[in-house]
Amino acid sequence: DIKGPRTILTAMDEELDAALRQATSSKLPGEQKAELFTALRRHGAKAPQQLATWEAKAELLRFLAEFYEEKRLYHRQVVSFLELLFEVSPGWASAAQALRNDWPEEMAKVVPEGSETGTGTAVPATKVAQSATGST
Numbered sequence: 001d002i003k004g005p006r007t008i009l010t011a012m013d014e015e016l017d018a019a020l021r022q023a024t025s026s027k028l029p030g031e032q033k034a035e036l037f038t039a040l041r042r043h044g045a046k047a048p049q050q051l052a053t054w055e056a057k058a059e060l061l062r063f064l065a066e067f068y069e070e071k072r073l074y075h076r077q078v079v080s081f082l083e084l085l086f087e088v089s090p091g092w093a094s095a096a097q098a099l100r101n102d103w104p105e106e107m108a109k110v111v112p113e114g115s116e117t118g119t120g121t122a123v124p125a126t127k128v129a130q131s132a133t134g135s136t
Contacts, residue, residue, distance in 0.1 A: 016043035016050050024059035033067050037074060041081050048088040057095035061085075065103050079110055086112050 019039040022028070028036065044051050054060065061082075068078040085092040093112045100108040 015039065016047050019043060020050075020054055020056070020060060023063040024056045030070060033063075034071060034074065037064075037067055037071075037078070037081075041077060044081065045084060048084070051085060052089035052091070057092055058099065061092075061096055061099050065099070065107060068104055068107055075106060079106055082107060082110050086110070 016039075019036055023036055023040060064078055064082065068075060082096070086096070090112075096111045100111050
């Protein structure tokens with residue numbers, strides 16, 4: 001059974017939605033957080049439009065801050081994912097502005113300037129695609 005592009009995209013959207021819901025709705029043990037973060041990062045980079053429209057932004061940002069503080073090994077990846085969020089929608093930067101004072105310095109310093117009003121600048125889609133592969 002060969003799956004078409006639409007079927008694959010629908011499955012990715014569903015997996016990202018499930019990961020977003022899980023990250024914002026429950027307390028998880030460390031290993032499950034790592035698996036969840038990996039799924040968010042992988043699927044989010046492939047479906048940035050879904051990240052742009054996600055409404056529970058503050059909850060997901062709190063999850064990322066908590067995960068960052070618990071898992072030193074993932075620090076750069078969390079920061080990279082934050083940058084992706086800021087690229088796909090100025091709403092993420094606005095939500096981050098309210099939380100950044102409680103964040104570790106490395107996370108707080110990537111919040112775009114002008115994010116208080118949601119006027120952070122968008123980044124070209126090529127930058128979003130690079131985040132998916134981990135290249136810069």
